[in-house]
Amino acid sequence: MSGNLTGRAALVTGGDTGIGEAISRELATRGANVAINWHSEAGPAEELADxxxxxxxxxxxxxxDVSREEDASRLVEETVARLxxxxxxxxxxxxxxxxxxxxxxxxxxxxxxxxxxxGQFLVARTAAKHFIEQGVDEGRCNAGVIVCMSSVHDTVPWAGHANYAAAKGGVNMLMKTLAQEFAExxxxxxxxxPGAIKTDINRQVWSDAGQAAKLRELIPYGRIGEVEDVAKPVGWLCSxxxxxxxxxxxxxxGGMTLYPGFIGNG
Ligand code: NAD
Known part of the structure; x- marks a missing residue:
């Protein structure tokens, strides 16, 4: 398979549900071994791991919990210990x-x-230390890859979600700065x-016919995304x-960032 990840060891935070679950599956399908981080309930991660x-x-x-410094480090250390x-x-x-x-x-x-x-900073910091220690193995292109899950709301303001939009805007600059710092x-x-992807995080919107129709008006491609729409490109980005x-x-x-309000407007 192109974009093969055989022999790679991956950690997916929040890897047990929604987009994270699909990413855990996608990385495994490409041959990677996967540490699946869960937060509140072990069951779904254990079932997925099985x-x-x-x-x-x-x-x-x-x-x-990725927001706790000791947990963030332990997630990486345990991944290294087990994989x-x-x-x-x-x-x-x-x-x-x-x-x-x-x-x-x-x-x-x-x-x-x-x-x-x-949380993204804390886990990335420990992972990067290991990547640097490992270096670039023979036959490999890089010492490691970090994928930062952001959102269209790193760009599109979102009334009623100031905390979320501020965090995702921050993720964008964190990602760029770490990329600059770690490239050497x-x-x-x-x-x-991602734009709007059907998961638990936004179930109340897509499970309601009226709200889902209103949401689709914001998506030029005309459909709400599925978790695999995100997981597949992530698999490629990791390869x-x-x-x-x-x-x-x-x-x-699906084009949500294309200012759909301008379609047919003048
Ligand atoms: P989800 O609720 O299914 O997944 C969130 C995951 O994060 C869960 O596994 C949860 O256990 C985990 N989590 C929450 N707090 C945590 C903590 N403190 N430590 C470790 N794990 C924790 O929702 P999702 O839609 O799959 O969201 C996954 C990511 O995608 C999020 O970062 C979200 O902001 C982003 N995103 C989702 C959408 C969407 O439309 N669904 C759009 C853009 C971005």
Missing amino acids: EISRGGTKAFGIGG GRIDILVSNAGIQIDAPALEMKADEFRKVIEVNLT HRIRVVGIS DEADYVTGTTLYVD
Whole structure:
């Protein structure tokens, strides 16, 4: 298979549900061994790990909160301990706590920044140390790849979601800065910005016919995304086929960032 990841060791944060689950599967399908981070419940990660393991690659679940410094380090250390190395980090974990800005509590703002932005920094920092220690093995292009899960809301303002948009905007500059800083070590850092993808995070929108129709009006391509729409490009970004791609973001959004309000307008 092109874009093969055989023998690579990957950590996917929030890898047990939604987009993260699809990414865990996609990396395994491409041959990678996968550490599947879970946060609140071990069951889904363990089941997914069993399923992946039956397919022939190694996988295991690993609990931890990416916003806690000791957990963030442990996730990487345990991946290295159990898989022998780490080659790929997909920083996917994320939350929403929505409220109009005038009503948003300081703790609600801080919590989303801590998980969605600080968490990405903490896990990336430990992973990069291992990548640098490992160096570029013979036959490989790079010492490691970090994929930062962002969102169209790193670019598109989102009323009622100031904490989330601020965090994702921050992820964009974190990604670029780490890419600049780590390039000399042959570490690639890339962003992926999904539009509206059907998962638990936005179930109340896509499961309601009226709200789903309104959402589709924002998507020139005319459909709400599926988790595989994001997972497949992530698999490619992690592979050596994307060897010259660093410090940039791939928007996987059915055209949501194309200012759809201008279609047929003048
Ligand atoms: P989801 O709720 O299914 O997944 C979120 C994951 O993050 C879960 O596995 C959860 O356990 C994990 N998580 C939450 N807090 C954590 C913490 N403190 N430590 C570790 N893990 C934690 O939703 P999803 O849509 O699959 O979201 C995955 C990522 O994709 C998020 O970063 C989200 O912002 C981003 N995203 C989603 C969409 C969408 O439309 N679904 C669009 C753009 C970006």
